Amino acid sequence: MQYFLVKSEPFKYSWDQFNKDKRTFWDGVRNYQARNNLKEMKEGDLVLFYHSNEGKDVVGIAKVVKEFYQDPTTEDKNWVVVDLEPVQSLKKPVTLATIKADERLKDVSLVKQGRLSVMQLKAEEFDRIVELGS
DNA sequence: GCCAACGTTGGC
DNA sequence: GCCAACGTTGGC
Numbered sequence: 604m605q606y607f608l609v610k611s612e613p614f615k616y617s618w619d620q621f622n623k624d625k626r627t628f629w630d631g632v633r634n635y636q637a638r639n640n641l642k643e644m645k646e647g648d649l650v651l652f653y654h655s656n657e658g659k660d661v662v663g664i665a666k667v668v669k670e671f672y673q674d675p676t677t678e679d680k681n682w683v684v685v686d687l688e689p690v691q692s693l694k695k696p697v698t699l700a701t702i703k704a705d706e707r708l709k710d711v712s713l714v715k716q717g718r719l720s721v722m723q724l725k726a727e728e729f730d731r732i733v734e735l736g737s
Numbered sequence: 738g739c740c741a742a743c744g745t746t747g748g749c
Numbered sequence: 750g751c752c753a754a755c756g757t758t759g760g761c
Contacts, residue, residue, distance in 0.1 A: 612758095612759090
């Protein structure tokens with residue numbers, strides 16, 4: 604089991620919208636490092652959903668329901684998507700400020716590499732964020 | 738709205 | 750293959 608965090612700008616694709624849709628394919632990744640992380644995802648892996656720009660907080664948990672496949676929105680073979688389903692919302696969204704302030708979350712890529720849109724988390728980091736959000 | 742960080746592109 | 754220029758992302 605692996606853990607990830609994905610970012611989305613709420614006005615492009617929000618957690619609310621995701622919950623209405625019940626399922627989505629995660630498209631729009633155009634960065635090789637993020638793409639490589641997408642390819643690491645296996646069915647059943649858990650994914651934190653982060654709102655960038657607006658909110659700047661982790662709002663919920665999703666899970667991978669289909670491993671990577673060719674991005675249907677482009678012909679370019681370089682890019683892939685995965686299918687995600689919402690699992691649950693966090694009771695309290697965990698803000699970036701909270702994550703930055705937490706000793707145990709100092710090393711998460713969200714803090715260290717702000718621009719990366721798909722990143723892997725350690726199990727401890729995932730658990731800690733979920734704990735902070737409940 | 739500005740600017741820093743960083744990835745990508747293209748000239749040499 | 751290096752590096753400067755440029756574009757994009759995202760926090761503030």
